[in-house]
Amino acid sequence: MRVVIAEDQALLREGIVALLRERGIEVVAQAEDGEGLLRIVVGHRPDLAIVDVRLPPTFSDEGIRAAVEGRRRVPGLAILILSQYVEPVYTAELLASGDGGVGYLLKERVGDVPGFVDAIERVAAGGTALDREVVAELMQTRRRDGDGTLEALTPREHEVLALMAEGRTNAAIARTLVVTPGAVEKHISNIFSKLDLPATDDDHRRVLAVLAFLRASG
């Protein structure tokens, strides 16, 4: 897997590069600002771009803007945002910016190495990896203004969908909710039919379900 990273804090950037190298993931280029990210994304066409939200020169939402622009130039680019805070607006903007895997993780999740690497692999493969706090915020938003689509879900199905949005596997969802994997599968197939998703392969439907959930929240 070929990864690029845009992070202005050298300590963290180099740490992530070392950590990924140990796991056999190659960081082919690094950038310190939004402009640099666009250059390396266009130049290297990576499988995934890891992007910090706050980058020079403005140190505001430079990273999000650059990531959205990067997706415009390289359609389908998978993006994993690292941030020190949860901001659903930014997740929504990324999702609205086109196809490709999307992740939004709080920076401290990097410390959970297996979880972080797992998220990278999922997003690079076109899936999602949203921080559980992002999902919690989105669920809170979701609970009230119903546009009908997600209203039909039971509270349990909501929980399952939220965990799917985080990017958990069926087995992990079953462990979290303390139910059997079979029950999880049943919930998921209910969600698919309630959201009226086409019967393609399960992975793709999973992504579509999560996107429906996120787009409705954004």
Added chain:
Amino acid sequence: MQMTAAVDEGAPKGPSRAIEWSPALALHAGLSALLGLVVIVIWAATGAGYFWPAWVWLGVGLPVAIHAVAQASRRVRAGRRRGLFVHAGVTAALAVFLVAIWALSTSGYFWPIWPLAVLAVALGADALVVGLWERLSPRAREQALTERVDVLTRTRRGALDVQAAELRRIERDLHDGAQARLVALSMQLGRAEERLADQPDAAELVRRAREEAGAAIAELRDLARGIAPPVLADRGLVAAVEALGRRAPMPVRVDARIDHRLPPVVETAAYFVVAESLTNVAKHGGGAGALVSLSIHGDRLGIEVSDDGPGRANTEGGGLTGLRNRVEALDGKLEVASPAGGGTTIQAELPCGS
């Protein structure tokens, strides 16, 4: 940056030098000095008899002195005090002039005593009138108070701007400093934990240390969010209010007509007005929807949060008092109307000096 401009505006103005050297005054004094030198040369060339150049010096010196007084009087604010200042300056110049004439001429009977006495009495009378007028005239007192209020308003606003800038700087420092280091620490601990796979006890200790680091990061994040939510600093008031609306547990419509960034202190105050108002709607609005409007009229930002709930809100509640204090500190107004059955409307107005 907006900050700097606002701070500069709040800084006290006024010169600090003793003499205001305008170009005109400098030219006047320079030409006079030159003339003084020329007449000495002429005097010396014509036989150096009676020292008549002293009279020329006196003649050109008086206008320069009066010019300097007039120039200096600009530092005194316009009004009777400035008149008194010019009066005193001209009197002093005339006194020197008269004594010099006496000294240069006969030096006998000290005749300047009479004109000097008249000048002194006139000056004394003027000072008395100005003093009494300032003490007794309500208009003068009013003007003095108005000026004082202007200065206080400016300096208070300056202090609030500085405070807002400081808070954002602290937030930035937390982000780039302590938080970044804790993130790096958490990552190193994570890598250490990976390598301790064959020593479960040690790995468990490292995992706990990583969790502690994570908790510290979360606490710093909450602290930073309390100062101002990141989206407010990044995207401005409208985006932050829209985010608030989306996050509220009831439907919220946002009607914002602002196309530029406002000073941070105004943005933060307006943000908290909307946040607290929406919290109130959520608590007491009985599930009613809310409408938030933001608009600029001249140099004032208008904020209105209304709901179609049951009304009869407590218009003096703790949250509202805090908001009112925040708004009034910026010379704004906050009003709450909550008739029974008529919904609740919170209106605030903030000067946004942009």
